[in-house]
Amino acid sequence: MNDIKFYGADWCPDCRRAKSYLKENGIDFEFVDVDLDEEATKRVESINNGKRIIPTIIINERSYTNPDNSVLASVLGINKQGVIQLYGADWCPDCRRAKSYLKDNEINFQFIDVDEHDWATTKVEKINNGKRIIPTILINNVAYTNPDNAYLRDILKLDAEKQTKTYDTIIIGGGAAGLTTSIYAQRDRFDTLILEKSTIGGNAFLTEKIENYPGFQNISGPALMEKMEEQAKVYGAEIKTGEEVTDIVNRDRIFQVKTKLDTYSARSLVLATGSTYRRLNIPGEEDLIGSGVHFCATCDGAFYRDREVIVIGGGNSALEEGIFLSGFCKKVKIVNRSQEFSASKTYVEKLPAIDNIETFMDKTSVEFVADEKGLFKALKVKDNNSGEEELISADGVFIFIGLIPNTTSFQEFIDLNEKGFIKTTGLAQTSVDGVFAAGDCREGAIAQVAAATGEGVLASYGLRSYLKE
Known part of the structure; x- marks a missing residue:
């Protein structure tokens, strides 16, 4: 067998x-x-x-x-x-x-x-x-x-002439922005294909609990994304996962989108590739990724049930994920480089009531330390006032210090700003006619699920205007 x-x-x-x-x-x-x-x-x-x-x-x-x-x-x-x-x-x-x-x-x-x-x-x-x-x-x-x-x-019909379907629009990225764009595009009777390199839902899928999406006081990221995916499919959107785009070619106003598996054609494009977690770029990080250093509590937190973990960061994501980890980890140690958290008061006010969360404020992370087996054992930090260094021990560490846009493959195709975000004007129009951008990869976007859906609506209106011309 x-x-x-x-x-x-x-x-x-x-x-x-x-x-x-x-x-x-x-x-x-x-x-x-x-x-x-x-x-x-x-x-x-x-x-x-x-x-x-x-x-x-x-x-x-x-x-x-x-x-x-x-x-x-x-x-x-x-x-x-x-x-x-x-x-x-x-x-x-x-x-x-x-x-x-x-x-x-x-x-x-x-x-x-x-x-x-x-x-x-x-x-x-x-x-x-x-x-x-x-x-x-x-x-x-x-x-x-x-x-x-x-x-x-x-x-195998290898001599048969290859027939390539031309879609009205191809959406690269299957997060909240891409799914919303497809829903609106399909309602306008535009034939839509979503290409997603991983799985549908983007970063929102990795969020354990969403409490600020209109209509839901509390819903998990996977549940919300599955509802969006189902709605997109009901309206007729075609979705292909595991399709990582490697190149885009513009030929006479028809865009050829090449992936590792195939080539697809469309009259317009929407770039909704989202963002990935920013790294600290300190000694030990690269070697210990997967061996105690992580970027997604929803993905890897279960490995640390009844164990101690460190969370690095002071924004909404860091505190949200830290609170999530406290539900099953023995101890959660939050390390923040500033004297105060930048997260919203909603998250900050929850911390004092959680007994197994300990905070380390005004500390800069300087090195990930491994044990004799090559696994993470401690984080070396420096006090920003005294300059003294100390080791904070734990079984694993989760980094939440911001996001970087997934736009590297578009550098030669469209205009990006100095941080790599896609520049847009008007209805999410990029520097290339017929190409639009939505979500966390777009300059000025707000990294929230509700905002991403709005980005998708904006892009859908842009491509509608373009296609009707």
């Missing part, structure tokens, strides 16, 4: 993305929840040299750490034509010929070596009435015994 064991958790965005991709392509796998299985957590750490990284997927005894959809497609043989598995051996001339032909035509296939897996030999014999004939190639579970290149060409 094709043995696939998937180590992950339901709260993990990349786990949801990978699970969705496998299910969409009919790939069977065993899911092991690391939150419910302590041995699974240890296995993940063992595979990843002590780092708790999910999803970790084992395919026929080989492990893949957080593979994107293009890697999964390559390893498992996922194509537009279907799932392709080639049962063969390295010494087999026809196997080498078939593999070469598929590679030359950019066809993904999963190579299963019959010399390595007894179950593979058994399957080949069963398909071929007891004969061990290789290559035996399965395309969507239909078997073809040693097909020559001409036959492969015909059954």
Whole structure:
């Protein structure tokens, strides 16, 4: 059997993305929840040299750490034509010929070596009435015994002219801004495609509790984003996750959007790529990411149940996530470089009533310290008044010091400001005609879910005006 064991958790965005991709392509796998299985957590750490990284997927005894959809497609043989598995051996001339032909035509296939897996030999014999004939190639579970290149060409329709659909608009980014834009665009009868490199929801999906979104006194980030996604789909938006954009080309007012998996065309674009967590860039940070240093409490907090953690930052995100962690961590130590928190009073006023939160004010983080196993053990800080340094020990640390826009791939395409945010005018129009921007990646945007939906409305009005011209 094709043995696939998937180590992950339901709260993990990349786990949801990978699970969705496998299910969409009919790939069977065993899911092991690391939150419910302590041995699974240890296995993940063992595979990843002590780092708790999910999803970790084992395919026929080989492990893949957080593979994107293009890697999964390559390893498992996922194509537009279907799932392709080639049962063969390295010494087999026809196997080498078939593999070469598929590679030359950019066809993904999963190579299963019959010399390595007894179950593979058994399957080949069963398909071929007891004969061990290789290559035996399965395309969507239909078997073809040693097909020559001409036959492969015909059954895979490699000579067929490629038909490329042109959408009215492609939205790059599936957070609140992108989803809202798609809802409005589809209501205007514009054919819309959303390309999201990870999973739908953006940073809002990683938020445990949202208390300031109109209409909901209290709703989780995943629940709110799932409602938005459902609404976008109801109105007809097409959504593809795991599609990381690598290039955009403007050809005669038609935009060619290239991803790791495919190329898509549209008459207009909306850039809603959001932002990512800012790093401290101090000694030890890079080496300890995943080994005790984290940027998402919702994603990685469960690893620290009944343990001590540090939260670095003094804004809304830092206090919100610190309060969330206090619900199941033994101790939460909040380190802030200023004398006062910059977070709203709503969050600051909650802290005194939480017994297991301790604050360290006016302290600058200077180094992440590792133990003899290479795992995080302490944060070195400097007192801003006395200059004295001290170690604050903990089992893990979470950094919340702001966001940076996800616009690196657009540097040569549109105008950005000095901090990398997209410059816009009027109805979210960028420097390129027909290209709009919405959400946290846009200059002047407010990093709030409610604001992001407004950004999406603004962009939708801009593209409506452009497309109707």
